[in-house]
Amino acid sequence: MSSHDHPVPGHLPPNPPRPRGPGHHHPSHAGQDGAAIDWEVLGPHLERGAEIQTPLYEQAAAWLRQLLGPDAPDGSDGGPVPVRRILDVGSGPGVVSCLLARAFPDAEVCAVDATEALLDRARARAERLGLADRIHTHCAEVPHGLDPLGGADLIWSSKALHHVGDQRGAVAALAGHLRPGGLLAVCEGGLAPRFLPRDIGIGRPGLQARLDAAAEDWFADMRAALPDATDALEDWPAFLANAGLRTPCTRSFLLDLPAPLADDARHYIQANLGRATEEYGDQLDPEDVSTLTRLTDPHDPAGITRRPDAFLLSAQTVHTARALEP
Template sequence: MTHASPHTSSPHTPSPHATEHDSDDHAELLDLDAEVLAEHLADITGWLPVGADPRQIVDLGCGTGAGTFALLERFPRAQVTAVDTSAGHLARLLRKAEAAGLADRVHAVQADLDAGWPDLGRPELIWASASMHHMADPGRTLRRVRDTLAPGGLFAVVELAGFPRFLPEGAPEDRPGLEERCHAANDRHHAEHVPHRGADWGSELTAAGFTVEAERTVSVDIGPPHTDAVGRYALGSLRRMRGSVAQVLAAEDLAALDRLLDTEGPDSILRRDDLAVRTERMVWAARRS
């Protein structure tokens, strides 16, 4: 499967049976992730050790285009091939490209990379953000990436440390530590359902025939104060997490979580002025050996 995700849910990609509403919520969350973390994404693309600016780029698991648009801005002469399993995400990406006057620089390919490998040309740069851990056989995907890259081409892998944290320590006041308990339950869920999350991608890249040229960890700590987008990002993220943890949370914790998610209630997370965004992203830049 090849979807980008701001952070993994179960996984953070709609299942084949997801409702249209679920898909819309997921797309909105991807867009919010891109908006809230735009500065950090630009920092990552600016750091890439590309040498000469690439002209052909592939974004594997592009989602609604966070990486695609960051790469288009970083490399103004490049064309980007955006690959995803979701027709809805690709349509949304293309609408945004059209609105930004970038339609002539974006080519969309709908494909499930676990099922087959499309013709992606010979790109000088391949970007995979929050998508490698969704692959059924990451080693096979890495070898296909290696074979697809142009000689001397670079592969950038960006992976997440899981869901961001939003609440301050001691919140919510009626159930302190709720967010950490939700994270612990979510981590147990993903250990079972998303086994490649948290893999040692440096070793995986080396085993697949790459030389890792650079790696780094990007720490994110935004606010407070926060923007309206951060509040909506927190709301969407915790809603997404609820689907993975509802069955295992204590009843008191689930009730407290639902009060945070009730946008009409007095305890709504949208009413809080103390939200932050705290997370980490790990980045590997690897060259064909």
Template sequence: MTDHHHSHDDHHHNHGVTEPDDSAMAALLDLDAEVLHTFLSDVTSDLARLSPDRPPHRILDLGSGTGAGTFALLQRFADAEVIAVDRSPELMDHLRDKARERGVEHRVRTVQADLDGAWPALDTVDLVWASASVHHLADPDRGLREIFRSLRPGGLLAVIEIAGFPRFLPDDVGRGRPGLEARCHAAMAEARAEHLPHLGSDWGPRISRAGFTIEAERPFSIDLRPPLPEATGRYAQATLRRARSHLAGALSADDLATLDHLIDNDAPDGVLRRDDLHVRVERTLWAARRP
């Protein structure tokens, strides 16, 4: 289970379909964490407020990808250890390398597992973090029941889900036809309806049916305007490049040519050099407690 898949929508650390290029996915996930670090800080701060008397010590990160959630949680909870679970061996290797670079390898354990199969045998934990991952499960209701069993009584579940991949471009971008990014989103949404039917679900009722008590539901409208972090251009390029790989046949030849130009490393007005990028992302946190 990877915390992401297809671009971002399918981004956010994933499951269900083997990634054709995990190295590209690793770069995309790292850029997402770098550009949206404030969002991660806000979410972990919310979880800390929900655990004032008993901060989590054992944490399970499901669909950990390259560790955006793992490292945000380790920073927030100084005494915590994280079990990071993902389907991809390459992303697991990348996460372990990052843990060593940050000097926290002794606080991280990695487990490779396909959560549509046998659930890994793990000790009970205090907090489960599932960021952009439960919608990739073939049977998310079964997954939530397994999560319930993994948590100690009183433990917390944090489900973070996405509405789609981020938007970066001004509305007037498009060769003779404004609205290129909107058309990309529409085409991706049509493809997702078949391959990711659980994306965009209302997770509150499903979490409650699994036995949890919902303690918080918080939407995040992330809106980053210039001046933006240096990595933003590379983040936009990686996201649009991944989207492009799924859009052949879904967009006009002119739209595909414009998209190819925008993600070209050498294009003078490509996303690597534009000063009018604007990052817009919608994500929602559901925090729930096992009674």
């Protein structure tokens, strides 16, 4: 599960943004500035980020089980659906693929990603967890590389579709792979993570709000540069309805890791702050850049790895809808 793919503190997802060619959701080996990206080296960071967010993803998986099971909420149609096949589109290193396999023990899970090095990690993870017989991988780009995949009872895609220029078309492409009564779940949106108080005792108060603003500008530029980018209202339930799906449901899930943070979460935030400085440090004033330098310094008492007030609070939103029964 996933990809959001922003290497920025305003968005703390499993995968960072990936450059694209025509019709690609996150191909290959260069960043926005053309610099090479070694996904094999970056893979452990992406996997750690997804592991940190496991409580949130477990909540989402339990909700999907409810939507597809006999206790579906009022308004769902078609009753329970036996989930035999799941596609995790934009799977990254496969953390959520494995969570979905455990949540739906009768299902085969296909982890789909455009980066083979990350699929290597997904296969290794499935092997370690004793799930290798039920988790398979497919290297493909969204939406045009999905045709060989066939149908599925549940399709999950997290933070990948906003890297496709035509998001509406990408949703329709995924919906086309649903079996009758199947569920499409798109994880997009939510709330930018918070991890420090407004006044952290160094630099000018309100750093996180300024980082969020810079991240939004970065994201808008990224979207505008995508091939076939459409200037459409980002209404994910409407995209699902336009794809011919029914009974839309939306729910947000909270990740609440209070202070004092565990070391793995601290190091993850530290790495994201470092990448934020690289991506858009030139949009920040010198005082904020100096503050980020201190926050990412492992030896500075004010650094993120040593602060007693560091926390992680975020929310991810999941939009779902179902294919028509025959």
